[in-house]
Amino acid sequence: MSAFTVYFCGTGSHRFDDSNPNFWNGELIATLASHTGGREFVDWIVVDGPGSGNLQDDALFVDDGDHLKVTGTLFGTGWNENVQHALQVIKGKSNWARTKLTEQQYEHLKQAGIPIPDASAAGSWFWRTYDYGERAVTPQALQEQLIKQMRKPLIPSVVNLVGWSRGGISCHMLANAMVADPQLRDVPVNIFAIDPVPGVGNIQADRVQLGANVKEYVGFYARDERSKGFACVVPVTAFGTRMSIFPLPGRHATLVGNASADGASTGKVLPEPGMIVRHFAETCLKRWGTALDKCQGLDDQALETCHQAMAAADSQYLALRQQSYTAITEGSQQERIVHHGLNPTEFSKVANEGMQTKEGLGLRQLTCDSYQSLH
Template sequence: MTTLTVYFCGTGSTKFDATNTTYWNGELVSTLANHERGREFAEWAVIDGPGTSNLQADEMFYKSEEYGISGSLFGSGWEENVKHALQLIKGKTSWQRLELTKEEYDRLKAAGIPIEDVETVGSWFWRKYNYGERTVTQQALQEQIIKLFRKDGIIPTCVNLVGWSRGAVSCHMLANMMLNDPELKQVPVNIFAVDPVPGPMNFQPERVTLGANVKEYVGFFARDERSKGFSCVVPLTHSNTRTHVYPMAGRHGTLVGNASLKGTSGPKQLPEPGLIVRHFAERCLTRWGVKLDKMLNLTTADLQNHHNAISQADAHYVLMRQESYTYFTEQEQGERYVSHGSNGTAFSSVQGAPLQPTAGLGAKLTFEQSSYLDIR
């Protein structure tokens, strides 16, 4: 039996953000992946977000292109990311990078590996370079790791999906792609989503609804975000899905470890929202069969203290509502504008059945003994 966990980074975020100084203790998704104790590719994988210059392109199980600024603005490339993850689940690549890149060629040459010199074709004006072919591709190596270390068959017995921003929406997309795949539709899925933001014109059904294969959905949503174009999505889930959504103080980046007063850059001043979200991400993943190092293991007293600190700093969070990643702001009835499924509404109106607790995004941020009881 193998549990596979896929970590989807947000727009502009990569697996290296565990050491990004924008986040005082590491960006959440990359940090969780960095603390995995399982075998990479066989038991977990981390996928860079759209708009990250395609750093993983040569290793992907599905061919991707370089999208540049359109990756940041519109999410271009996340379809390929999701298809790559689908092939990883199956343990079977749909393409392989056979030719060496310039960077790989230079590394081999510098290490003294005996390889042929670069071939050049054409005149100086349109010259092309051939850096040779790989003897073994990255994809072939990863396939072999999967074959060796997935127990009792290639197809995992459970798949966990973790994501932030467009990475969280990628979790929705992959779960739906699995549901429509004959090989994977029976595999149970758990999702931990942090402020899923699809961006403009990205509210198609596969991004805002979930099917019966999702057994549990846990989502944390940034109460104080007001950037135009940053409407978050609370997906419509199947009646049999345990669906838990929680509001959290701060902006889009605050929830994954940015502790500055403006939620963009600056010193560690408001770390509590990121700590709470990370704690529950670790608790959920552990409950779903993942082994992690360096867990926070917050006590009830810790959670109480963190919530008290959030209440005491409420004026700072209110000021965050004047900030915007996109220069313009938007709101609905004085609250963050959100999408419940494909319907726009005010943040606190997302409540009631089938959400557990039913207070949903209308819940208060004061800590009580019953707070987070469903996911503790």
């Protein structure tokens, strides 16, 4: 089996957050990517989230248009291009490359003694611009060649998607883009989503519904998140998709390793939800064919200890419902707002007999047996 894995970072997050001090053991998506075996672009990619600062622009397989950080954070601009980038990497073919050298690249080559032409100036002294020359080889051309040589077969036999926040929604978008693509429509997809949140005004079918190409969907959701604009999505799936969703105490970032008392700063006060999510992300990815190392490997006793710690700290988790990343809260003290497909509803009401855990987000008491569907 040839598995390809895509890691979608959340809004404002990027691949270097495995060392972000706000996450006591590394932000989950960046950490999982850093622990993945094989070769980047050949076996896996990690995609920076909207509003993270365009750190990956130069390596994208599509032109993302250089979106502003603030619009990425507020509206998610750039995530359509992120999805298209991932789609092209899966197919092993870019449709864009930055062929012009930047000033930084030009200076680096000059300082290294590489024989390249001097930069040429154009325009008046006031509006002068510089041409730093052409790249001999673009990053995209290099990655395409590596994919062609090292990925056998070129089109993976299965694609595993992992994402947090808007990165979780990006998983939905990519799965739907794949089923609409003649080359990829028959490739099975597995999704592991952590508190997928699209943001205000972003409830469209391709973000909240999934096709029959998705064979398994696993989602973990933050029970105590109440920030305005942070309504999460439980997608409607096709008949036959194996679906398992779980509620965990904590805020949006708690589930990916922010263990602080307020769910936003530093500290290791409430680490258990993040530990559980990481453990089952590793469990599912390995079962789906992704090569991972440095796994937690929690056993049943360790999981039960986590459950006991969460129960003992329940009052601290409930207090998080007063916090907000956006200064305003939404929902009620008892219930978070959720979009089940296109329909808004209350958190605990998302459940049905077709789910592996029929109680869905209404599950009140987690035990080791609750996760049987994930092994």
